Amino acid sequence: MKFVSWNVNGLRACVNKGFMNYFNEMDADFFCLQETKLQEGQIHMELGEHYHQFWHYAEKKGYSGTAIFTKHKPLSVSRGLGEEDEDNEGRVITLEYEDFYLITVYTPNARRDLSRLDFRLAWEEMFRSYLTKLGEQKPVIVCGDLNVAHQEIDLKNAKSNRGNSGFTDEEREKMTRLLDAGFVDSFRYLYPDRTDAYSWWSFMPKIRERNIGWRIDYFLASASLAPSIVEAGIDSLVLGSDHCPVVLTLDMTKGQEA
Template sequence: MNLVSWNVNGLRACVNKGFLEYFNHINADIFCLQEIKLQEGQIHLELGEEYKLFWNYAQKKGYSGTAIFTRINPLSVRYGLEEETEPEGRIITLEFEAFYLVTVYTPNAKRDLSRLPYRLEWEDRFRNYLLELDARKPVIICGDLNVAHQEIDIKNAKSNRGNSGFTDEEREKMTLLLETGFTDSFRFLYPERTDAYSWWSNMPKVRERNVGWRIDYFLVSSRLRPFIADARIDSDIYGSDHCPVVLEMADFSESLLSQENTIS
């Protein structure tokens, strides 16, 4: 199973910069987007009849929003946190037979950290939501989590300490999420790899010099670790200030089913 996640920073702009070429090349089973920045009816994509499209638009025009394009039919779809309206369009959850898939665009604390208290409270609600899902079946979470978790996830850790996306508080929330039963798929395979980033600022020559942050992730329920076949960052793909991240999973449905039967 091949999954892709990409913060496109405006889908209409990204389509004009090669989105469809990458989409057709990668041939994903599930393709997740964040920060689509559009409203219903503002774009029409020819992706093929095999894909079902799910959109969660923000109420504010030109802001936030998420989408999932999947060729695997879900059992159910949920927008926002469970039993809660979510006006910024930040979360979509698809339920499949063997797992849940959650794509998320985590709120930014803002440069002046004015939204940090909201961000931290949101993190607690989101973690509790994931744990509720994980109690039913394994979860795959992907998206722009707006945090560089470790110092090796950011080029200039010392000078960015305390900045939005690299505050101690945000990093601690990420640590807590992982400690409650989730695994960062990329770090699981590449625990010491440096210079692997998924976002670069728009300042001149920053991306060319690879002065970046790794803030886009695929997290999985830790019991899915044995089925992680590959996790990579397609940093050579442009079209946004983020690049796509990819997760390849071996088939785990039969293994999980046999485990459930053994337990029962």
Template sequence: MRLVSWNVNGLRSCVNKGFNDYFKETDADIFCVQETKLQEGQISLEYGEEYVQFWNYAVKKGYSGTAVITRIKPLTVRYGIEEDHEPEGRVLTLEFDDFYLVTVYTPNAKRDLSRLEYRLEWEDRFRTYLQELDKLKPVIVCGDLNVAHQEIDIKNAKGNRGASGFTDEEREKMTRLLDAGFIDTFRHLYPDRADVYSWWSNMPGVRDRNVGWRIDYFLASARLAPSITDAKIDCHIKGSDHCPVILELA
């Protein structure tokens, strides 16, 4: 089984930069998208009856949003992590026979860290939500988690210490999530692989020099580890300031 996750930073723009070609090339069983930045009716993706699509739109136009395109039909679908619909469209949960799939676009703390307090509170709610799901069946979490967890996950760790996405507080929340029974699938397979990133600033030359951050992940319940056959980062794929990440399961 192949699962793909991509923060497209505006799906309409990404479609004009090769999204459909990549979608068809990867032949994913489940394809997750974050930061769609659109409302219902603003795009039409035609992949035939083989796939079903689920969308969680933000109330604010041109902001956030998540989607899942899957050839495996889910048993249930949930929008948000609370019973009431979350206005930023950040989380979609699909229940399958053997696992839950959660795609997420984690709130950014903002450059001035003005949203850090909210971010940390959100992290606690999200971790509790995943733990409750994990009691029922294994969980796969994918998306833009907006944090480089370890120094190996960022090009300039020393210079970025304390910056949004690399604060001690955000990194500690990621540690707590992993300690709650989840694994970072890429690091599980490649603990020492360096200079592999999933996001680059749009400043000129940054991506060409590979000055990046690894902030897009596939996490999984630890008991799924024996089923993981590969975890990839398609660094060469453009169309967004993020690149796609892939998880393959036996």
């Protein structure tokens, strides 16, 4: 099965920059979006009758928002973490299947001045608890913009960015705790030492061309699914957003055999 995750930073703008070409080329089983920046009715996606569409809109116009397009009808669909503050921002969609849960997430940004760091850290606690409870029932696959570069290898200029939003010790520790709760970072599982592999770049001139980036978009999976991971990629040449898509390929029969 092929999974794609992409923070499109405004789906309408991304559609005008070739989104559908990439979507059709990938022909994914699951295509997950973050930061759609839409309200209901503001876009109509012609994806074909074999794709089901699930959306979670933020109450604030032009802000946040997530979506999942999938060929596989889920057993159930839920939005948010059951917490009022989070539900209003459209950050989480969960699809339940017979053998796993799939979650797309847009983790809150701490903001440049770190004014939202405390909110972010409290949200991370809720999110980890939510995933842990799901994982007690069946394996979990989590994808999205987690808004953190976990290790120094995950961004170009680690020393100068230490303490900045997305690379504070507190945010990195939350990521460590999430992985320690029974999840693997699929990309690092396959490529523990690969450098210069990034999924987000500033809009400042020549930054993306020089690959001065951060890896903040992930596919995490329950440790029990690790044997099922066939490939974990970063499509860094795909334009249309300040983020690029990340891709996961799973062979669930391997996981079952394990």
